[in-house]
Amino acid sequence: MKTLKQTVTATKILSVDIGGSNIKGTLLNEEGQMIADYKKLPTPSPATPDKVMATIEQLSKNFPGFEKASVGFPGYVKNGVIVTAPNLGSELWHQIPLAERLSALLQKPVRVVNDADMQGLGVVSGKGLEIMVTLGTGFGTAVLYNGLLLPHLELAHHPVTKTKDYDTYIGDKEMERIGKQRWNKRMMRVIDILKTVFNYDHLYIGGGNSDELTFKLDNNITIVNNKDGIRGGARLWNQPEAK
Numbered sequence: 001m002k003t004l005k006q007t008v009t010a011t012k013i014l015s016v017d018i019g020g021s022n023i024k025g026t027l028l029n030e031e032g033q034m035i036a037d038y039k040k041l042p043t044p045s046p047a048t049p050d051k052v053m054a055t056i057e058q059l060s061k062n063f064p065g066f067e068k069a070s071v072g073f074p075g076y077v078k079n080g081v082i083v084t085a086p087n088l089g090s091e092l093w094h095q096i097p098l099a100e101r102l103s104a105l106l107q108k109p110v111r112v113v114n115d116a117d118m119q120g121l122g123v124v125s126g127k128g129l130e131i132m133v134t135l136g137t138g139f140g141t142a143v144l145y146n147g148l149l150l151p152h153l154e155l156a157h158h159p160v161t162k163t164k165d166y167d168t169y170i171g172d173k174e175m176e177r178i179g180k181q182r183w184n185k186r187m188m189r190v191i192d193i194l195k196t197v198f199n200y201d202h203l204y205i206g207g208g209n210s211d212e213l214t215f216k217l218d219n220n221i222t223i224v225n226n227k228d229g230i231r232g233g234a235r236l237w238n239q240p241e242a243k
Helices: 049-060 098-106 115-123 166-170 172-178 180-198 208-212 226-238
Strands: 013-018 022-028 039-042 068-073 076-078 081-084 110-114 129-135 139-145 202-206 221-223
Touching (some): 013 049, 013 115, 013 226, 022 226, 049 098, 068 098, 068 115, 068 226, 076 110, 098 110, 110 115, 110 226, 115 139, 115 226, 129 180, 129 208, 166 172, 166 180, 172 180, 172 208
Antiparallel strands (some): 013 022, 022 039, 129 139
């Protein structure tokens, strides 16, 4: 007598990272493991909402069968609505309900958060107060407590000197201007500030310029790469939905 085999279909999550140069995507399972290779398309210029969404739609065609999507956005995002987009043009993006519009376009549930927030979700241990910072064009930050993503803080735009915020103090352009030795001294100061302000349990440092750090890091500081944070696209769906 033949028995029927029940097939359980695992959830497939499209994870998208919107960058200033490229928009990248991959497919994850519920555990956050990659089940498809990364694909990328150039970020359109100008990066208007319509053009960026059209690029994401085109990118999504590489990943048939996804059931929901997670999107990391380079700016301040509140409840899926864009507030600022410094590297894409804030005047174009202010108050754009990106999660809602992408959901309508892709015909799937979509969640959108700041890109550092999504990477932070992917790397944290879920124990205590943990902070994720990214070093690149600017200074990305995410704060989590026991694995719960806290409301986003734009620390990048907080003044660190009389004339500079964190973006202009340790961003790409400033590192090129002052050289890596002086930039490392500034990074030591920034980490000291984070220690004093947050008294964090663990600090994670990512982004392209994390490789340029030359000083000894404390035992509760870990360098991570972009692939380490990919699980955030899956973990985002375990976070309580904003009301």
